[in-house]
Amino acid sequence: MKIHSLDVYIIDLPTIRPHHLAMHTIVTQTIVIACIKSEDGIEGWGEVATIGGASYSEESPEAIKLNIENYVKPLIIGENPVNFDALSYKINRYVKGNYFAKALVESAMVDLVAKTLNIPAYELFGGQCHESLPVAWTLASGDTAKDIEEAQNCLAAKRHNIFKLKIGKGNPKTNVAHVIKIKEAVGDAGSVRVDVNQAWDEVTSLYCIEALQNGGVDLIEQPLVRWDNEGMSRLTSRFKVPIMADESLGTVQEAYQISKLRAGNVFALKVPKAGGLTATKKVAAIAEASGIPMYGGTMIESSLGTAICAQLYSTIPELTFGTELFGPLLFKDNITVNQIEYENFEMKIPSGPGFGMEMDREKVKHYSRDI
Ligand SMILES: [Mg+2]
Secondary structure (H helix, E strand, C coil): CCEEEEEEEEEEEEEEEEEECCCCEEEEEEEEEEEEEECCCCEEEEEEECCCCCCCCCCCHHHHHHHHHHHHHHHHCCCCHHHHHHHHHHHHHHCCCCHHHHHHHHHHHHHHHHHHHCCEHHHHHCCCCCCEEEECEEECCCCHHHHHHHHHHHHHCCCCCEEEEECCCCCHHHHHHHHHHHHHHHHHHCEEEEECCCCCCHHHHHHHHHHHHHCCCCEEECCCCCCCHHHHHHHHHHCCCCEEECCCCCCHHHHHHHHHHCCCCEEEECHHHHCCHHHHHHHHHHHHHHCCCEEECCCCCCHHHHHHHHHHHCCCCCCCCCECCCHHHHECCCCECCCCCEECCEEECCCCCECCCCECHHHHHHHEECC
């Protein structure tokens, strides 16, 4: 089997409501998808999602597309995708950084190989430990009454019982009070967690985390800027409430440094941050070796990207904090014929050949744009 072609598309998908993050408000989410075709005409599809252009990561959707077309594509055309890990090493020799771009290409290669073998992709990563996984929902309307109503609707529908609040934007004390009111309303029926998206300094973190811990919040995600591992380490040793590393935790090397410094005592895995599926398994191995529990993060992928992350996360035994693979629920429309199924507070791991998703070509055409 040889790789015959590689095409990259930028897709803009509208969301059902504005999604407020510290760095950006999403009303249209941009994902990048890739199609790798073998000489026998079989297609493998991959996806990575971006948030707010270059506001979350250095890699904008446009840069991902251009760098793949100009620098990665020539390295893999004519190669056998069965060697996807070896090919990633080859790509790493010639292309520095560009982790999202590399993750996109690897996921399309994996989908192609698994479809050719007629097996689910998770069989290429050691097999499935979970048939379904818990999914957190992000309450991001910014309005306390609306967020409480949304949480109560999720609980009643048995859709989600884990709620995350993005509190990096605005006044920290007001935000903390907002979260505590939501925790009081939800009570023991749900877990309430916060993501600060690097917005606080250490002094602000000291009083805010104390208040959140006393208010019954279960997890504090990335309070400090991504490079401040020493500060994260001090916060982790000071509080009982777990502190999760997200933006500071990308590559395998960063995972090692964070585990050594205990700059966070929970790892947020994300396939594109690490540079691919194989690299994410290595990050998970460092967590496992260090006794650090894990969480399956999202960049707010569509159904395809969600299936990619879900299949990989399903191969990791100790995903103690569940996942946040809610992406498809935030979109007005989707680019696959079949959809991710959510029931009883969990998502079912897709199990068809490849990542188990069939592309809707009309939708891909409809929502794609030029650079
Ligand atoms: Mg986060």
